[in-house]
Amino acid sequence: MTADAETMRERIARARRGEPGAAARLVRDHDAWVRSAIYAVTARSELVDDLVQQIWTRVWERLDTLENPEQFRAWLYSVARNTALDGSMADKRRRSRFTPLDDHAAPLDRRQPGPLAAVARGELQATLVGAVQSLPALYREPFVLRHLEDWNYAEIGQVLGLSVETVETRLVRARRLLREMLQGKVEP
């Protein structure tokens, strides 16, 4: 057993025993990538705050069902993914009853030299993020995890349950689709 695996096993055991600080430590270590995972699955940044709380609640409810603490990250990703999918579907049902305002309106950045530059920058960001959102989830998940968490192919494959070759293929296809969607929209 590696030192990392042993540390993880010990942390999970402490959290299961309800030791003060153990649960907080797990959240502190994993919360950032769980947020990225939610975004990768739902492609909606406004859902992240709500869903991350639901995910941690589910984690504490089901921590005893984790058979292999060394696989905590993959297990946590599956909990996050399922919760995010449920949340995304619920959000779609809710949104179908309303006429949404513009989702992609980015706030103006006052550090920019002028309002026009800020608007242009906001529009470009919205276009790029919109393209990522329109990717099929199959390709979006590894792409977002690669860019937000800087995970390598093996790490992405571990949480998604894919081989390294499959991860690579999906990243290539994600980039190809993005290139087709954004052709001529990113200035040199």
Place this chain on the structure above:
Amino acid sequence: MTTTTNERLEHLFSRVLDDEATPAERALCEALCREHPQVGAAFEDYRRLDQAVGDALRATMRQRQPRTYPLPVRWWTRAGKVTAVAAAACLAAFAWLHPRPPGSGPASTPFRQAAAPVSWFAPTTPQRDTVEPVPTTYERPTVRVRGVERQWIIVPGDEPGVYRIIQVDRVRTHAIPVHRDF
């Protein structure tokens, strides 16, 4: 370039951009870019697009970062908690052990008078309460509201918009709040 060549190039570009390429693959990519300007231009397109999309994603998530952070626990916070617990324990022990003089408390109930302990440690026997005999039969009273034929009335409740229906038809009288302003 053929489709197969394009796909191979895409995989090569992807591996280089993701820092997954071996030194040999990286050297191959550099050589291809140097020798074939169109390959170099394509790689530059890939790199620029990848960077722009990555920046946009990170900017979007930065706007969604949690804004609350746990405060560090200082030593004096812990010391204060320990002191407070110790003080509370001392007070509780003092109140428990100190005998209270009879009649010094609030208005004495029959139970208190009967118990009237000299010390908290003296054995006491609870006294039985006197209970009125329960009537064996019940006669329903005749209740009529003056000037009204029905057996229920509506009266205003404690708050605006709340009314109560008072109805006599059983052993007990029900007062049902009606949350409707009519």
